[in-house]
Amino acid sequence: MNTQTAFSVIAPAKLNLFLHINARRDDGYHELETLFTFLNFGDTLEFSANESATILVTGDTKDIADCDNLIYKAALLLKKHCRISSGVKINLIKRLPMGGGVGGGSSDAATTLLALNKMWDTQLSIDELANLGLQLGADVPVFIRGKSAIAHGIGEQLVDVELAQKWYCVVHPNQHVSTAKIFTHPDLKRDTPKISGDWRTHKLTNDCEPLVKKLCPEVEKTLQWLLKYAPSKMTGTGSCCFVEFASQVQAQDVLDNLPHTWQGFVASSTNVSPAHTELAAIFDQ
Ligand SMILES: C[C@](O)(CO)[C@H](O)COP(=O)(O)OP(=O)(O)OC[C@H]1O[C@@H](n2ccc(N)nc2=O)[C@H](O)[C@@H]1O
Ligand SMILES: Nc1ncnc2c1ncn2[C@@H]1O[C@H](COP(=O)(O)OP(=O)(O)OP(=O)(O)O)[C@@H](O)[C@H]1O
Numbered sequence: 001m002n003t004q005t006a007f008s009v010i011a012p013a014k015l016n017l018f019l020h021i022n023a024r025r026d027d028g029y030h031e032l033e034t035l036f037t038f039l040n041f042g043d044t045l046e047f048s049a050n051e052s053a054t055i056l057v058t059g060d061t062k063d064i065a066d067c068d069n070l071i072y073k074a075a076l077l078l079k080k081h082c083r084i085s086s087g088v089k090i091n092l093i094k095r096l097p098m099g100g101g102v103g104g105g106s107s108d109a110a111t112t113l114l115a116l117n118k119m120w121d122t123q124l125s126i127d128e129l130a131n132l133g134l135q136l137g138a139d140v141p142v143f144i145r146g147k148s149a150i151a152h153g154i155g156e157q158l159v160d161v162e163l164a165q166k167w168y169c170v171v172h173p174n175q176h177v178s179t180a181k182i183f184t185h186p187d188l189k190r191d192t193p194k195i196s197g198d199w200r201t202h203k204l205t206n207d208c209e210p211l212v213k214k215l216c217p218e219v220e221k222t223l224q225w226l227l228k229y230a231p232s233k234m235t236g237t238g239s240c241c242f243v244e245f246a247s248q249v250q251a252q253d254v255l256d257n258l259p260h261t262w263q264g265f266v267a268s269s270t271n272v273s274p275a276h277t278e279l280a281a282i283f284d285q
Helices: 070-081 104-119 126-134 140-145 179-184 209-215 217-226 248-256 274-283
Strands: 006-024 030-050 055-059 087-093 149-152 157-160 167-172 232-234 241-245 263-270
Touching (some): 030 274, 070 087, 070 104, 070 126, 087 104, 104 126, 126 140, 140 149, 140 157, 248 263
Antiparallel strands (some): 030 087, 030 263, 167 241, 232 241
16 A cells, blocks of 8 residues: 555535435434435545644634534544544545535545545554444445445445436535434424335435425425426435436536526536545555
8 A cells, every 4th residue: 555645535425316214213313215326526635744643624614613523523533543643634625515415524524534544554444434434424434435325224224236327417505404403303204114125116205305495495496496407306404406317418508507596516426436436546556
């Protein structure tokens, strides 16, 4: 393995292609079934060695205190778990909307764990990293494993799936949706039966969508507007909505016509997280 003291890695977006909520557990977390895929679009994390033993996070999350910043928390978790004396500087270039349902914070945390496991040569297995990551959020393990997957449990039990590559136009209606607020809302639908047999033959929905549309009319407007082009869906607990196409040109056409009040991006899906591909190219040559 190469040793590297300065390198950049993507923290990609995820989409929940469907999201069924089956039950609420006694600890407040929800049993769910969801289909995750990754996009070739995300934040960039720039890692460099720090002469001091401290963890320094700079860049686009300067408004988030270290104690809440998932990048800082991930680095500290690995440093303590593996009793590492080195420090690190991590600069964030943020492209993924926060509270957008594309998993930006979780992905930043996962890329931090994956990258520092290489940089510090801590040699934790993917299972160990996924278990550590779960302490930071239910979505972190899928980013650590880095494969398109159906998730069960609270989102951490993963079965890999192979999906055809598609192009997506993802639209952010400039709304921040709090995941905790949706999961604690009395009107959330929580009783979808578990899928039996092949998921591809089932009606696949996002159970958070009706509630988020009610609480956030701008999300409803976005979904309606996107319907002109293709069936529209919301990812995670929102607020981002998306449409799927076979070609980049079709997805770009939607983006080109997007009302100026909203933001969006076009990206292709990939069964292997681009964070894994990039780290392999840096360290495993
Ligand atoms: C909804 C999804 O985005 C689907 O990918 C994720 O399951 C959310 O994952 P996440 O943002 O990493 O979630 P966490 O940071 O662990 O939890 C945020 C909030 O959502 C609630 N939560 C999360 C996941 C889950 N299966 N049930 C929940 O009830 C938690 O109680 C917490 O209040
Ligand atoms: N590095 C980070 N990047 C983004 N959010 C962070 C970060 N560190 C902490 N957070 C906090 O996490 C919250 C959720 O951010 P995130 O972008 O992951 O939302 P999300 O895409 O809706 O996530 P999910 O789909 O997993 O629910 C933010 O509102 C922010 O306060």
